[in-house]
Amino acid sequence: MSEFDSALKIFAQESEQLLQDMESALLTLESDPNDSETINSLFRAMHTIKGSAGLFGFNPIIAFTHEAESVLDKVRNGERHIDAGLISVLLDSKDHTTKLVDHCLNCPDAPLPDDLAATSSLLIERLTGKSQAHTLQSSDSLSPLHSEGGGDISLDDSWLISLDFKTDALRNGMDPLSFLRYLKTLGEIKDVLTFFPDMPKDAEMDPESCYLHFKIVFNSDASKQTIEAVFEFAADDCDIKILPPNSKIDTYLQLLDAMDENHVSLLGDMLVQIGALTPNDVNHALTNQAHARQTDIEPVKPIGEILVEQQVVQQPVVEQALKKQEQTKQKIATESNYIRVDAGKLGHLINLVGELVISSAAMNLIVDRHGLSDAGDVAASMNSLVNAIRDTALELRMVQIGETFSRFRRVVRDVSNELGKEIELKIYGGETELDKTVVEKINDPLTHLIRNSLDHGIESPEQRLAAGKPAQGSVQLNAYHESGHIVIQIADDGAGLNSEKIVAKAIANGLIKPDHGLTQQEIYNLIFAAGLSTKEQATNLSGRGVGMDVVKKNIEALRGSVSIDSTPGEGTTISIQLPLTLAIIDGFMVGTNETRYIIPLNMVAECIEMDSRECEINEVEHYINLRGHALPYLRLGDYFHSPKTENAKKRESVVVVKFGQDKAGFVVDALHGEHQTVIKPLGKIFEKLKYITGATVLGDGNVALILDVQGLIETAINKRKKNAALPA
Template structure:
């Protein structure tokens, strides 16, 4: 039972994945209807779902997908053109299939509800109604290739048939001539050679025995199978070899190229499939190979060589088939290079790697403390291995963001239809990788932001034309790496944010006072406050329970940040900045007031000595002169703890941190250097704490806190503002 359940689970996952692929393939086809590979993948998706559903006896799915599959098969064979109408029917079919799968998984024994059954039949109607009535025998070799024959042919264009009758042929009632006569019904015998090399001397010759051998040059359009069928009855009493004409070789090569690459087939099967061999040829060759293997008399030859020796197929065809086989093998190997792994197992592995990192740090500490120089080498090499393991383990969970992005193509398509807007989704940087756990959590906020752009950002075509913009709006999804973070941008070329409306709404909601004196940027940031929507009438797109405040909260929960840039009439760009991973980071350990803190290494720009003479330090204004630039700084110890007395101050250092375009200095007492930091969550208790993002366990068992540099600086700026200008 549990086996069956897990198989069902795999079916569900597989079906979901395939339908997803199908959707993106369909959307690709919308822009590029001639993409053969995409059409193939569509067909495969339906075909695989049909097959798997059949295994579980989900008849409604089989019945429905069969129809879709047949239509796609026709498209694949070029019998039916794919157009916008068909694509949208297929999209509906995809949705319907998903529903069917869900129904079958939930109540496998229940009959199909009327509603679903009705949709099934109406979709089948739509699918097949448009397709031509004739059916296709896909196993047929396309006819144009064979009809090239005709006309004036030299021997080169002839089939070479050699018939070696056995002695008993006549006794068994065979009449060689009758075969030749019958052969003539299929084509023209250009030439015939009759010879009898093994005919014994007069006396020994038995008139009842047959010593005849024929070599026939034969012109015909018939396939090899048909020709072989002529001699079907003689097969036991005659060695038949049929070599295709040389002109056919090219056809075979082409056919080989067009052969489906879904699975590795044996050489014989491939040649059989394209019609270069008949089943008999293959059987004979295999028998001969088997005999050779048994007797050990001659080296076992590959089947291809045997076939050539037997003169049933030409060398180039075999070579090409072998090449094809090799390609297919490689392709299949590449496909099977992926392993589906339970995400829980990966998570466990990464946790273990985290513990490994901590204990390796502990070991290094002890080796250092005891000054064991010989153990130091071992520790160092182990350390670098642990580093490599850490990186590899984290990489395991890295996935490309493209898949997430392309899901939105459907959203954009549906929503823009619904809203009566023309909107194009452009995707850039889909190959950017980030942690799977982050990808999963970013999906909802992204959906919301994109819906916002579609609904509130892009204007209706009339408004756009009136504003002198093309009627078609565009939404861009862009992802790229920036200093250890991934940045995801959602940009639209719509109307931009209406700051007056936002302000009016915010005042109405009591968020700000009428005399707010806020900067433009601060006004834009108001849209992240709870309960603010500038759209006058709510559509069914808004009100999904995820507001902009939730978006911001979700992103901040991932240690990310979100920012907004908007220009009236030009559009709005929302940038989400996220850490690449949630588990382990490279950190830089500093000490302030005997307490150790970790700064994420990718935020550290440089470290300089806090020297009053070299950098001009302004103690009252809190900035230093860093190579001609004023760098604001923060004394970490004073900020977090009670200010130290002047005399206690030792040599101090400034860690210059950068976040986005800004830089700031953190003044610390000690620099402890780089430290692999396994992020341990601090839990709910500290979630409101802005300047600390998490904690880590050091090698000596102590806990060190990880600084949220951005939060820290923002907090400091707010505090500065408050002290500088007392609240009104």
Template sequence: MLSGEQWNQLLLGFLSEGRDLLKDAEDSLLRLETRPGDQDAVNSLFRAVHTLKGSAGIFSLTPLVNLTHHLESLLMSVRDGQRELTPALTSLMLNCMDELNAMIERVDPDSGLLDVDEARQAPLLAALFEAQGSTPDEPGQDLAQDTAATPADQITWQVSIRFSEELFRNGFDPAAFLRYLRKLGEIRALQTRSDALPALDRLDPETCHLGFDFQLLTAASQVEIEDVFEFIQDFCELQLTPQSPPVTAPSEASTVPRPSVEPSAPKAAASRDRRSLDTTMVKVAAHKLDELINLVGELVISTASAQMQVRRSSDSGCMEATQAVHQHVEQIREAALKLRMVEVGETFNRFHRVVRDVSQELGKNIQLSLLGGETELDKSVIDKIADPLTHLVRNAIDHGIESAAERLAVGKPAEGNLRLNAYHDSGMIVLEVSDDGRGLNTERILAKAIDKGLVDPDAQLSAQDIHLLIFEAGFSTAEQVSNLSGRGVGMDVVRSAIDQLRGVIEIDSVAGTGCTFRIRLPLTLAIIDGFQVGVGQDNFVIPLDMVTECMEAGPEWLQQGQGYLSLRGKPLPCIALDRHFGLPPSSARRRNIVVVSQGRQQAGLIVDQLLGELQTVIKPLGQMFQHLRGISGSTILGSGQVALILDIASLLRHLQAPVDTVAASIPTPLPSLSGE
């Protein structure tokens, strides 16, 4: 018998695999819609649904088995060329996969029970029957009724299976396979074998000594029967032989000769080859990786503290040893962070479904292109960027890309183009959502912003500043409220989510040509390379990839809190950190300016000391400090002091007045940075 922990682990494995199978099935189905002749996609789709059905049968999840069986039957007719995969049929199958996903999420991971929503399933089953040209009396009829075949369609198989002694220890129940085989047909002449059974005093309850011999009358193929045992192929010996002529009476079983293993051997060998390849990949729970990253972060802090103590002692031997430890810790840090790196293509692929559903709802024909899917990003960032990307994609389809009639009227092809792209740039990852639509209406956005009181009517704003107004809360230019737009929510959520990821968003728009939303994100949220600065007795850390240059501030900046100076002929907004955070006024005789940039924006941060580079472990702020602007987290220095990590995106937005406006209102020449 399985222990509760073994059963739970087995069930959790099935649920995880089920989600992956449905994702693969959906990807294959969407690929088929654009490439109907893709036989690989057909086979991949059928295989995913078939495997899901078999796995669900092992856990006696009958409603899930029932729906996947009828979906599989429909797929068989498509695979065999008996039915064309129309858009309506694709929509039906996608709806079935949505319901299967919902069913998997409703499985209780402790008990294995499935709470079925029959009101949702009944219309889907009825639609599947209708698509297959059958009209059952009861749409929810069980699998056994639906699979009933005429005697001419059935064949009797002689099945002999011997289970490995390790079967129980790996969490499998032999009876579960018999229960599922009864779904495929009728089991006859069942005999239980207990080969090499030891004496009772030496019997280990966790060791399996079972085996079965029986006949199976079924219309299922040999491959379908073998697939039932695919999950235990390393823990059993299966012998499967067709009987000719079919055996119809249980008493005839004794006349059947012992079958050989040749029919099943090739497939078993191929399956083992695949399994050996699969073992090169290990699935690890995300929370375990998080724990590892946290421990590595603490190790980085401890190493920094040890280095500081060694420098004070001036012990050359200790200094050499700690330096070696520091190098190894840095290698461990990089290796640990790579464990959480996943390709962004997996997130991009889900937008095939989003684009299909939204474009059909709006009656638009849109082609989605994906680039840079192999670009890697921390999984914690991937998980949080999916929703903002969805908002941007839906916005591009709804607002950006015109209807077919509008596009033809201005000389564009009827089909719109939407592109998702990812690439690395200056230590950050860049995600782009581009369309070839109408672009942003700058005049309309400004008028709406003035009407809502977001900007002064006399303000002189650049086109880029006007475009960024669409991220203000409650802002919308839609004339009518729909399921997709007009309620003033969505784009402000995008900027808020990107701010939390320490990212920045930019907009490139050309009227009548198209628009690109560009998101710049750090590669990881856990450990970063930072640049430490001092203001009085306080320490701050700036993300190193945002530091452009450092230089000495002139005397005119010693007491000035905020203003503009000339940096190579261009106005640079500056902010003194002591004034901004309400710290005691600086008494330093010399001050420095750290020039930071994010995308196209630049600013100068006035500080007292430049303390150099360091590896920074980011600690989130508590709820009490969530309201602080300009701070994204904290870290512990080697000295044990706490340093605050600056949120550069928030500080840049604090400098609200556009550079163009200020430059026109302040005298020239502007104060220049020393050394220019």
């Protein structure tokens, strides 16, 4: 991949992240419009995207983000109030920017399609139309103040700009005056001192050379960056130094104090961030420093000193910044920081760890077989190291689910507006971690379930008030860990499921017979069947009866399960159970008919010897009497292979497994104990098998199959039902 391509990739990632941040910032602002840090982050998002787009010359993005940035700048400076209207325009602008970025990345050379261009100008109008009015207002109210202050504003409130034009400036087409004229548009030029120290004697003077140096006393509210931008074109032909007004020092000091620790970095960067310096100033100083280092004439001065010498920033600001830097250095040492890593590299690492786990198992096997007691110690310690490496490697891929959750705030907001309902999204357990691959795949099913809750679950405000509930409905997203799984719950306080409607519809669709005899729970689960929607009228959100079956399928593809619980009038709760990771699990190895199988350890409740006092088998009614409880069972050997003759049966054991609420016993010939299981996919051929979820490679190089406990428990329960129904 060329450097340019990888830069583009970074741009794509960065803008996606920034736009995502922007969206959540906007949504935060809705509830807390005065949060200055959030407003700043909005501004930064637009600003950074504009800057990066500039690197690649993506003009449509620059043009659009520039306008949005200006508006946000005004909001930041308090010139414009942020209200619901502006937030929704900004949300649209965010979406539009996403489209622009996509367009520019996919077909960088193609002109902007008409519809995008039209949206651009429309949004700019919506963004700036109001803002222009605001600016006029603000300048109306501000300008008299300034003119009152009139002539006697002291130097303390003024910028000091010094422009030392180089001799070639005129030849290169620079007109010093035009810059001064343009500068006036930003503020008031209080005084201009012109001098020409390098002016040669009359005879030697070249009329085409420029000998002019200016010192300008300038009054303006503009930022240093903006003022510097005035002289952008002259940068090559002119030494520009802009010293902020002394009155700004206090502001800078405050900003430094308030600076987020995450942003404390190099001195130059810090000063640029608070606006005391521009990147150009810093680069200039750095070049000087590097030069001094090379020539070795005088001792190299620290960058702060150089900056003060160059008259671009005042001494106190530098000192304060240095102090802050020192403070945070100590703090950062204790705090964590992050590294961005390519997901592919992580995947490779996890694969390698998987291989490591397999070969470590192989080594243990050999050590055991040859009875090498001294090697045994080493093997044991290596084994525990491998375990630790495995856990750590898997943790690397763990991400908090909070980010995924907060994306739904937008969904809830948009959908509830569209439906004319008042709905609040409450998020709990956002810090719960799970595998990134799982997070990516759970997004679609979650979106669908939430839309369903919003559309079908929550009633309209009138209905809610009539039912004695608050007009505002709520949808809760909750995540927590439970016995090696993560549970994600979507709960609404809506009308609940209408089981009569579901039954009627299911009968009409031929899914069940009128004399179904289903429990309430089983009826609820019918909504995951294909082609069933109880909403009379399909909206464009949901209600077409496709989707819930897809949701179930997607979740099952992740080796998870979904269940639903509902109380009429009080709401519906959908729970999704997911495995923490898709790569490596702790397994429990059992053997039957000379074949070994793996059961995920977190699903094993206990192992009991068959025919012990605690446990008796009832072959007729097909259950195991486990300490007085009837437990459905499955004789794995008979189910998978051919039934054995009675006398071939050896000592058997029962492995009690649980999945969710269900329990069953698997009767096996041998228990081989715990086994670290690296899950290998079985491929498309076997994907329809309901009793095998994958395979793993054992230490001796053989393949063992991993049992699908959920599927097998169902089989066992069905058998139990069938046999229990038989007349005894």
